[in-house]
Amino acid sequence: MSTTAAPAPGASRQDLTLLEEHWGERPSLRSWFSTVDHKRIGRRYLVTAGLFFFLAGVSALTMRTQLARPESRLLSPQEYNQLFTMHGTAMIFLFATPMLFGFGNFLVPLMIGSRDMAFPKLNAFGYWVFLLAGLFMWVSLPFGAAPNAGWFAYVPLTERVNTPGLHLDVYSLGLLFLGIATTAASINFIVTALKLRAPGMSLNRVPLFVWAIVATAFMVIFALPALNLDNAMLFLDRRFGTHFFDPGAAGNVLLWQHLFWIFGHPDVYIIVMPALGIVSAVLPAFTRRGVVGYPLIVLAIVTIAIISFGVWVHHMFATGLPRLSYSFFSAASSIITIPSGIQIFAWLATMALGRLVLKVPLLYLIGFIVTFVLGGFTGAMFALTAFDQQVTDSYFVVAHFHYVLIGGAVFPMLAGIYYWLPKITGRMYHEGLGRWAFWLVFAGMHVTFFPMHLYGLFGMPRRVYTYRSEPGWDAWNLVSTIGSYLLAIGLLLVLIGVVHAIRRGRPAPPDPWGGDSLEWSTESPPKPYNFPVLPEVHSLHPTWDEPSRESMGAGATEDRILAEGRRTLFTSELDGRRERVVEMPEASLQPLVLALALLVFFTTMLFAWYPVAIAAVVVVAATIGVWLWPPRRPERELGVST
Amino acid sequence: MSAHPGPRARLAGGLLLWYAVLGGAVAWAVHLFAAWGVDELTCASGRERIGALPLQAVVAIAVVLPALATVGALLAAALVWRRTAHPPEGLDEHPVRRSRLLAVVAIWSNLLFLAIIVLGGAALLVLPPCLR
Numbered sequence: 001m002s003t004t005a006a007p008a009p010g011a012s013r014q015d016l017t018l019l020e021e022h023w024g025e026r027p028s029l030r031s032w033f034s035t036v037d038h039k040r041i042g043r044r045y046l047v048t049a050g051l052f053f054f055l056a057g058v059s060a061l062t063m064r065t066q067l068a069r070p071e072s073r074l075l076s077p078q079e080y081n082q083l084f085t086m087h088g089t090a091m092i093f094l095f096a097t098p099m100l101f102g103f104g105n106f107l108v109p110l111m112i113g114s115r116d117m118a119f120p121k122l123n124a125f126g127y128w129v130f131l132l133a134g135l136f137m138w139v140s141l142p143f144g145a146a147p148n149a150g151w152f153a154y155v156p157l158t159e160r161v162n163t164p165g166l167h168l169d170v171y172s173l174g175l176l177f178l179g180i181a182t183t184a185a186s187i188n189f190i191v192t193a194l195k196l197r198a199p200g201m202s203l204n205r206v207p208l209f210v211w212a213i214v215a216t217a218f219m220v221i222f223a224l225p226a227l228n229l230d231n232a233m234l235f236l237d238r239r240f241g242t243h244f245f246d247p248g249a250a251g252n253v254l255l256w257q258h259l260f261w262i263f264g265h266p267d268v269y270i271i272v273m274p275a276l277g278i279v280s281a282v283l284p285a286f287t288r289r290g291v292v293g294y295p296l297i298v299l300a301i302v303t304i305a306i307i308s309f310g311v312w313v314h315h316m317f318a319t320g321l322p323r324l325s326y327s328f329f330s331a332a333s334s335i336i337t338i339p340s341g342i343q344i345f346a347w348l349a350t351m352a353l354g355r356l357v358l359k360v361p362l363l364y365l366i367g368f369i370v371t372f373v374l375g376g377f378t379g380a381m382f383a384l385t386a387f388d389q390q391v392t393d394s395y396f397v398v399a400h401f402h403y404v405l406i407g408g409a410v411f412p413m414l415a416g417i418y419y420w421l422p423k424i425t426g427r428m429y430h431e432g433l434g435r436w437a438f439w440l441v442f443a444g445m446h447v448t449f450f451p452m453h454l455y456g457l458f459g460m461p462r463r464v465y466t467y468r469s470e471p472g473w474d475a476w477n478l479v480s481t482i483g484s485y486l487l488a489i490g491l492l493l494v495l496i497g498v499v500h501a502i503r504r505g506r507p508a509p510p511d512p513w514g515g516d517s518l519e520w521s522t523e524s525p526p527k528p529y530n531f532p533v534l535p536e537v538h539s540l541h542p543t544w545d546e547p548s549r550e551s552m553g554a555g556a557t558e559d560r561i562l563a564e565g566r567r568t569l570f571t572s573e574l575d576g577r578r579e580r581v582v583e584m585p586e587a588s589l590q591p592l593v594l595a596l597a598l599l600v601f602f603t604t605m606l607f608a609w610y611p612v613a614i615a616a617v618v619v620v621a622a623t624i625g626v627w628l629w630p631p632r633r634p635e636r637e638l639g640v641s642t
Numbered sequence: 643m644s645a646h647p648g649p650r651a652r653l654a655g656g657l658l659l660w661y662a663v664l665g666g667a668v669a670w671a672v673h674l675f676a677a678w679g680v681d682e683l684t685c686a687s688g689r690e691r692i693g694a695l696p697l698q699a700v701v702a703i704a705v706v707l708p709a710l711a712t713v714g715a716l717l718a719a720a721l722v723w724r725r726t727a728h729p730p731e732g733l734d735e736h737p738v739r740r741s742r743l744l745a746v747v748a749i750w751s752n753l754l755f756l757a758i759i760v761l762g763g764a765a766l767l768v769l770p771p772c773l774r
Contacts, residue, residue, distance in 0.1 A: 202736045204743040297745040301756055306667045310674045310758070324701070324774050325681045327765030328674055333757045575736040 006427040015563035022566045023115070023529035025587060033146060034587040036120035037528060038109050040115040043424060045102025046417075049095050049125075050495075052134050059083045061488055064448075068481035070469040080465035081148040082167070086141055088151030089171070092267065093178055094134045096409050100274035103115035103184050103416055104213045104426060110519035110526060111207045111281075113198025113535040113542075115568040117472065118191040121585050122184050122403075128595035129181035136602060137174040140166065147171035151265065151267040151461060153234070155256040157247040160238040168238060169606055172231040177602045179228050186217035186224075194573045197525075198518070198550075199560070200537035206516045208297055212383075213278025215305040218272070219266045221640030222309065227263035230256055238607070243410070256317060261312035265266045269308040271405060273301065275412035276343060279365055282419045283347060285513035287354025293346040300339035300346075315447050317388040326385050333383035338375060344369065348349040357515075360434035364415035367442045371407025375400060378453070393463075396456025402449045410465055414441065414494060421498065422512050426525045429503030433497045447483025451476040516541035521552060534560040534569055594623040658718050659741055662748040665715025666755035673708035677701050685772035687698035697771045712756045719748035750751050 009552055012018070023029045027039075035041065063083055065076045075083065105123065109116055117123045140146040149158045158168045193214045196207070225483070225507060235242040243249035247254050250502040259532050281289050282283040291297060313321065313329035347369065356362065380398040382388045456462075482503060511520040520543045534554040535548055542548035551560075559569065562581060570579040601616035680692065680700055690697045723745035728736040 143649045203740045295743050296750070298743065299750045302747060302749045306670075306751075306760070307754070310670065313678070320774055322681055322685045322771065324765055324769045324771050325678045328678050328762040331758045331761035331765075332674070335754055338754060385660065462657070574740055577736075 003383050004402065010280060010553045010579065011561050011563065012641075015561050016532055018563040019529040019532065020470050020527070022563075023527075030589075031587060033592050034115070034124075034589045036124045036585060036587055036591075038117045038120065038123060039424075039526060039528075041123050042102050042104075042106025044127055045098050045105055045130070046424075048131050048134065048314050048498050049099035049102055050122060051095040052090050053099070053136070055138060056087045056095060057488065057491065058561060059087040061088075061484055064481040064484040065467065067403050067467075067477050069478070070467050070474055071501060072466055075357060075465060077465045078144070082141060082144070082146040084463060085147045085150055085171075086138070089137065089175075090134075092151055092271070093175065094130075094137070095266075096271040096405065098130050098134075099413055100213075100216075100271070100278075100409070101182075101189075103413075103420070104274060104279065105185075107281075107420065107519060108192055108210055108213055109196065110423075110522060110530055111210055111517050112193060112196060112201060113518050113531060113537065114192065114196035115530050115534070115562075116194055116584050117188050119188050121588055121591050124588075125186040125591035125594055126181040126188070126503045126561055128592050129184070129598060130178065131177035132595055132599045133174055133181060133602075136599065137170060137559065142169045146172060146238050147174075147491040148431075152260055154260075155237075158234060158238075159245060164358050166606060169235065172235040172238075173602045173606055176228055176235075179224050179231075180598065182220055183224055184205050188215050189217040190221075190363035195570050195579075196568060197576045198535045198537050199569065199571055199578050201571070203574055205537055205540050205542075205576075207292070208291065209274070209277035209303070209517075211298055211301050212280070215301045215510070216270050216273045216500075219270050219305050219308065223263045223266040223270065226259045230259040230263070231495075236335075238419050238437055254316070256319075257319065259314050261315045262309070265312040265315060266305075266308040269304055272408040273304065275409040275416075275449075276301075277611070278412040278416040278419075279347060279368060280343075281348055281517065282365060282415050283362050284421070284513040284541070286357045286365070287350050288349065288357065288514070289354040290516065292349040292353060293342070294540060297346050300342045303339045304336060307332055307339075311336060311383075314383060314385075314388065317385050318392045323385070330383055330385055334380065337380050337383075338378065344373060344376075358381055359511075360413040360429070360431060360438060361419040362556075363435065364411050364418070367438065368411035368415065369443075370409060371403055371445065374406050375403030375409075379404060391456060394456040394459055395452040395460045395462055398457055398462050399449050399452035402452070406445050406449070411441075414438075417494070417498065420519075421501055421514065422508030423519055423522075423524050423526070425502050425505070427501045428508050428512065429501040429505060433493060434458065437490050437493035437497055440486055440493060442490075444483050444485075444487025444490050448480050448487055449483070451479045451483075456577065461600070511543065516544050520540050521549065521590060532564070536560065546621070588624060590627045594620060594627070597623060647674055653697045657745060658720055662719035662722050662752075663744050664716050665718065666712040666748075666752035669708035669711035669715065670755040670759055673704055673762070676704035676708075677762065680704060681771055685774075692771055698766060701771060702763070702766055705759060705766065709756060712752055712759060716749065716752035716756065719745050723749060765766070 021422050023037075025035055025037060062075065062078065066072050066080065105117065125306065137147070147170055148167045149171075153168060153171055156162055158171075160168075165433055193206070233242070236242040237244055237246070243251045245251045245253050247253060262517050280297060281288050284290055306414060310332040311329055313326060314333045317326060347365075378396070382391075382397075382400065418429055421427070455473050455476045458470070460467065460470070460473050467477075508524040510522065510524050512524075513520070518531075518535055518537075519526070521535065531552065533541060533552045536551035538547040538551070539545040558569055559578065559581060562568065566584045568584055571577055572579055597616050597619040601613050601620065604610070604613040604616060681697065684690070684692060684697050684700075692700050697758060713714050722741060726742040729735065
């Protein structure tokens with residue numbers, strides 16, 4: 001451990017008292033509902049996404065139990081359809097992105113040397129919408145009304161005539177509701193990273209995790225409208241009889257697929273990109289050196305974010321479009337492996353040139369590289385139209401994307417949980433328990449999903465609730481089911497490890513790993529105001545660099561202490577130059593009220609109670625009006641100065 | 643020579659930098675939507691010509707022009723990279739270092755975008771535009 005005590009703050013005792021007064025929140029029920037502190041909101045994202053992960057995981061275990069033997073009758077076809085749809089939908093929309101946004105919420109302001117996100121109330125609003133949208137979707141399951149047509153909900157199967165009931169209305173309205181949260185969070189990340197960086201943090205000193213979060217946020221802003229449009233049209237077709245996807249009325253069924261995958265393929269990178277950012281953030285502490293090839297990793301992040309928008313048709317290689325048009329997407333799908341490969345080689349070079357400290361987070365990073373490379377290898381195979389057409393809709397595809405998503409997102413998340421647990425909770429985890437959990441998760445993952453490549457190639461289609469006994473299917477399915485239980489036990493041990501750390505872990509020092517980014521120069525857990533003195537950044541590794549650390553000590557100027565009021569510093573987008581001091585909003589119930597009004601709107605739309613829906617719209621408009629109403633205070637009192 | 647360029651030179655330098663950084667990406671996006679869109683929509687309507695031009699020629703234009711724009715962006719990136727190698731003394735180092743990072747990113751990304759356009763365009767040589 002490199003540090004055992006918080007760095008001596010450059011702020012006086014009086015400044016610290018004032019900062020505590022302005023930023024601290026007294027524990028109370030009201031403060032629980034009204035908080036806008038990015039750290040509390042980040043923790044809530046992590047816990048809530050973890051809860052949805054648990055529900056989706058239990059769904060997966062139930063399905064694997066059903067598929068352990070041929071012709072099993074544990075689940076009916078209708079129940080199975082709802083379970084696999086909710087499993088996929090929840091893992092993609094309610095676990096992966098929100099979990100990574102939880103890391104972003106907690107870490108981005110700390111990594112860039114700010115006191116909060118740019119729009120703290122919008123941040124709280126995003127969390128409440130995420131929670132309510134997730135509950136909106138999951139509550140439908142016990143009523144037998146959950147979405148039931150796969151996470152990508154292809155038309156015409158999902159049109160009302162083919163799937164009656166509320167199932168797909170829950171899907172389309174739930175995702176439209178959730179999209180508000182994701183969009184709000186993305187805007188917040190972009191503005192925070194562009195305007196709230198500490199002085200001196202020019203673009204070439206921005207931590208790679210922040211680059212990854214910002215690239216992800218831009219991808220969300222450009223990709224999500226396509227999904228929202230798709231779901232709005234599906235809802236209109238189902239509820240109000242429009243014909244967007246009806247070929248009989250000049251609609252087009254492929255329109256759904258195009259719009260869905262214009263969102264869907266970037267979404268793979270929306271999920272993986274912040275996780276790759278976690279890898280770049282964790283690695284320096286456990287290799288004792290900076291990540292090799294910083295500019296090339298930035299290049300990889302930026303190019304992946306852009307090229308990911310030009311590969312969507314490789315999900316449609318079996319739809320009969322002209323082969324020439326496939327070639328444009330095949331080319332992009334092949335080339336996108338290059339920036340992904342650059343990152344892998346940069347991390348391998350970092351490990352080769354550094355001095356490895358083999359703690360649990362590094363074990364997960366090594367597990368990530370093995371698993372993600374295997375997933376990437378089969379991904380390159382899918383870029384080839386002829387191969388793709390042979391294995392489409394088979395278990396080979398299921399194996400591929402679980403390697404990519406568990407390897408590329410879950411392993412880095414687990415590395416991140418162990419790495420930042422001391423910072424988030426102020427407690428150290430149990431190393432031995434963490435190692436057991438890693439080996440069970442790693443083995444369980446491969447025992448579950450590797451055989452799927454085989455029985456996929458043997459012809460087993462995906463999304464079947466049972467199967468007749470076929471040579472090459474039965475035994476491998478049983479192996480997959482055994483592996484899934486192993487994986488579940490490993491993940492349970494992770495949970496036990498986290499609970500153990502919170503309840504019995506020894507107190508964590510500010511910087512237990514000798515990390516290189518600014519969050520390690522705060523206390524564990526950080527004070528409500530994060531930094532007594534906002535840092536001045538002099539290098540890419542500010543915690544390893546003397547002038548940056550000294551900038552938080554004695555002699556700091558008033559414009560970096562800002563003890564008079566709830567204030568932080570705006571800097572320029574490219575070079576991180578001081579611009580002005582801004583006042584940050586205080587705790588408020590408006591975000592919760594607005595989210596609840598939206599819940600009423602979407603629920604009443606689901607049940608076709610349109611007058612109540614109109615009333616909810618009025619409440620939404622009124623709440624936004626109150627929210628945006630300018631405060632009647634003089635500029636001096638607002639703390640605004642040039 | 644003055645260490646601080648005038649406003650016009652700064653504007654020109656800024657535009658050149660952003661063309662270098664974004665030119666390839668924008669050109670590739672235009673290529674993708676034009677080539678794919680024209681091919682899919684024209685074939686779906688049962689035709690293989692757009693006005694007087696054969697479909698293959700229109701797709702070829704949607705390949706060649708964006709490829710040239712990407713080559714231009716690549717050259718601009720190389721120029722920025724060379725110019726930021728030895729900044730004049732007295733010049734603020736923050737923007738120079740940041741520009742150099744962007745130039746490196748631009749050179750490699752333009753190469754990638756050019757490769758995608760060329761690989762996609764190569765299919766024109768072997769595949770009839772409406773073969774399914």
